[in-house]
Amino acid sequence: VNLLGEDKVVKVSWKDTLRRMKIDFRLFRHSRRILQTLDLSDTDARIVEKMLYMVGLSEDSTCLEFDLVRERKMMERASTFLGAEWQSSWIEWASKVDLAHAPLVANMQNPALLQQLLESKGPTVKVPSTFPELSGEQALVQQKAEGESLTCLLRCTDMAPAESTSPQALGVLAAVIVPLQGFMLLVLSEHHGCHTDPHPGNFRFDTATRTLWVLDWGCFIHLDRQDRRNMCR
Numbered sequence: 001v002n003l004l005g006e007d008k009v010v011k012v013s014w015k016d017t018l019r020r021m022k023i024d025f026r027l028f029r030h031s032r033r034i035l036q037t038l039d040l041s042d043t044d045a046r047i048v049e050k051m052l053y054m055v056g057l058s059e060d061s062t063c064l065e066f067d068l069v070r071e072r073k074m075m076e077r078a079s080t081f082l083g084a085e086w087q088s089s090w091i092e093w094a095s096k097v098d099l100a101h102a103p104l105v106a107n108m109q110n111p112a113l114l115q116q117l118l119e120s121k122g123p124t125v126k127v128p129s130t131f132p133e134l135s136g137e138q139a140l141v142q143q144k145a146e147g148e149s150l151t152c153l154l155r156c157t158d159m160a161p162a163e164s165t166s167p168q169a170l171g172v173l174a175a176v177i178v179p180l181q182g183f184m185l186l187v188l189s190e191h192h193g194c195h196t197d198p199h200p201g202n203f204r205f206d207t208a209t210r211t212l213w214v215l216d217w218g219c220f221i222h223l224d225r226q227d228r229r230n231m232c233r
Contacts, residue, residue: 008131011068011140018066025059028052061196065218068140072130074220075142077193079127082214086125086183093179124211125180145213147206150177154200172205176212193222 032052035045064070128143135141150173177198184194195202197219204213 007144008134009128009142009144011071011142013066013068013138013140015066015138018063021062022059025056025062028055032056061219061221065216067218068135069137071218071220072132072135072140074193074217075127075130078195078214078217078220079129081193082125082127086180089183090176090179094175124209125176126211126213127217128213128215145204145206145215146209147204147211147213150200150203150205153205172203172212177203180214193220195220 029052032049035049035052038045040046126145128145130143131141154173181195181198195214195217197216202214202216204215205211206213
């Protein structure tokens, strides 16, 4: 949408959708308890019970994504560690990469692209800025992330590798997104935060400015001291 003379993205959260999802999760829990009470020996019944258990594990994180006030705060926090802190860690990582033994390089149409990314300071990694004065409990107004979705770039790879931007997509995936996720999952950031839903649709790459946008921070979590210790065991 166009707000204040600029194109912006508005993310909307519907309370009724959240209410219905919570009902669904309650039904899953109830169904699982019924199966546990019946204590069936049938293999299919046990598989269903395990499936219901696994679905239930996602309830908290799923419901968190409806809290747009929280997501706005998480985006602001993420933008701080995707600045100088991440950049310096990336440069240190890139200096240690052995391209000669990287399996992905052999499959790339243009391995020199990956080499160029590693020898430079890499693409700029950004989180869209937010507009608190235009946002609220059910609407999050944010900067428009330019470029193309990584989903589209990778799909183009499958369709026409010789003519598409596949080398660019693979280069960004191998040289930036993978180490970025490692940076967060290994809790190397001083902010101890992690993006937990890094599917290709949550990344956009602007070839013109060499900017990688990381989207959907509703799934951003903060790991406390005990969580970090557990992950290091």
